[in-house]
Amino acid sequence: MKENRPTYVKKQASAIDIDALFAGITGGNRTMLAKGITLIESNAAHHFAPAQELLQRCLPNSGRSMRIGISGVPGAGKSTFIEYLGTALCNQGHRVAVLAIDPSSSLTGGSILGDKTRMEKLSGLEGAFIRPSPSEGTLGGVHRKTRESMILCEAAGYDIVLIETVGVGQSEAIVRGMSDFFMLLAITGAGDELQGMKKGIMELTDAIVVNKADGDNIRNAKAATAEYNRILHFLQPATEGWKTKAYACSSLDGTGMEELWKAVLRFFEKGSSNGSLDHRRKQQTKEWMRQSLAHRLNNWFYSNPTMKELLPTLEQKVMEGGQTVSTAVEEALNLFKSSLK
């Protein structure tokens, strides 16, 4: 019976009004969406349950967006690109959410979308929602927060989600793992455009955008585009049945943007009709669950008092060559199992 609920439950429920948040978010209220994301990003233990309740309620309304990952080194023009493309899409009647993953922000406290100045026009538009990278926590934590924020954005009716990241560490693979379409912004001009472009990264992408194809740089950009296309020819495409290509674009004057966007639309049409988009998303969600589980298991194991006490001895033996790694692992797991009894 409702009347008999303990008072602390009532208090908690009134502190965070999930009904109001849910209604606000699904009603397209940007302030409520921002509040919902703040709740999800919170590391406070008492925010976990309400955040998960909100997500659970939003889940049936999620998934209906084009999830597009955008990566590239600092200075490649990601913010300028998103400003141009996002504005064009909003003007076509789309609703565009921009999220970011910045692994450096947890170290510096800064954020790649801190430079909202580059997105001044976009952030002023009714149809746009821009959220900087969560600046606290491990990359794994940032990963979860961005994925969950995406669910809220979709429930809020954003039909295009752009996820920006700098090409640092694992961030590209993480964003690939939550995008339907993943593109890489490449720079030209130095004459060594292909240097530092890791082959592994090229194999994650569905498009390479050679940005800054304007002014004096047009020739360079065209040459680089041709060179990328030549190399891509020999690489495994990131998406089966899709030919990853390079496109020369300008985020300043819009050159090549229409062609690029047409390719993106073709990708989604194809992926929807042959079922590969749905398949990829299911696999991505499963992979996310496995990673989260692995993370929790890892923490559980290493924070176990018995392991804390006994593991150093085993590690020492292994380091000194007195025991094989395999038997030490076996022994460690047996100790862990017995500690749980």
Ligand SMILES: Nc1nc2c(ncn2[C@@H]2O[C@H](COP(=O)(O)OP(=O)(O)O)[C@@H](O)[C@H]2O)c(=O)[nH]1
């Ligand atoms: N000429 C030209 N400059 C650009 C273009 N896109 C970005 N820039 C410039 O490149 C610099 C870095 O851009 P920014 O969007 O901040 O890069 P980000 O670090 O990848 O987000 C800025 O000075 C932009 O004005 C472009 O298409 N053409």
Ligand SMILES: [Mg+2]
């Ligand atoms: Mg930027």
